[in-house]
Amino acid sequence: EVQLVESGGELVQPGGSLRLSCAASGFTFSMYDMSWVRQAPGKGPEWVSGISNGGGSTRYADSVKGRFTISRDNAKNTMYLQMNSLKPEDTARYYCAARWHRLTLTPDPEKYNYIYWGQGTQVTVSS
Numbered sequence: 001e002v003q004l005v006e007s008g009g010e011l012v013q014p015g016g017s018l019r020l021s022c023a024a025s026g027f028t029f030s031m032y033d034m035s036w037v038r039q040a041p042g043k044g045p046e047w048v049s050g051i052s053n054g055g056g057s058t059r060y061a062d063s064v065k066g067r068f069t070i071s072r073d074n075a076k077n078t079m080y081l082q083m084n085s086l087k088p089e090d091t092a093r094y095y096c097a098a099r100w101h102r103l104t105l106t107p108d109p110e111k112y113n114y115i116y117w118g119q120g121t122q123v124t125v126s127s
Helices: none
Strands: 001-009 018-025 032-039 047-052 059-061 068-073 078-082 094-100 122-125
Touching: 001 094, 018 094, 018 122, 032 068, 032 078, 047 068, 047 078, 047 122, 059 068
Parallel strands: none
Antiparallel strands: 001 018, 018 078, 032 047, 032 094, 047 059, 068 078, 094 122
8 A cells, every 4th residue: 555644743933943754655665756745724735845766856946945955765765854944834734745757856736746645744833
């Protein structure tokens, strides 16, 4: 059974930090590019960041560039998102998603463009 399980979301004050994890199982994790996509209540999905299958290429949305860092450990079948200097507008449910490796990482927030999609973890930034 294929699974993507996100964890690490919680309530944090503005300016704080969180590290999200995405644990993969049931497929060959190292063959897939991975992304983080978030969705705030009442809004459409927003692509946050992506990482190539080997980890050598990363890309970020302008809204998080310089504050968030994506990484992966293929030996552990896990992807991470280190989030620093969090803002209230970062409040959303964060999903990890997988699709076949491509030559370039492209920002894509739509679930139907991914092969696997997790259940999400809630991040709330509030004082």
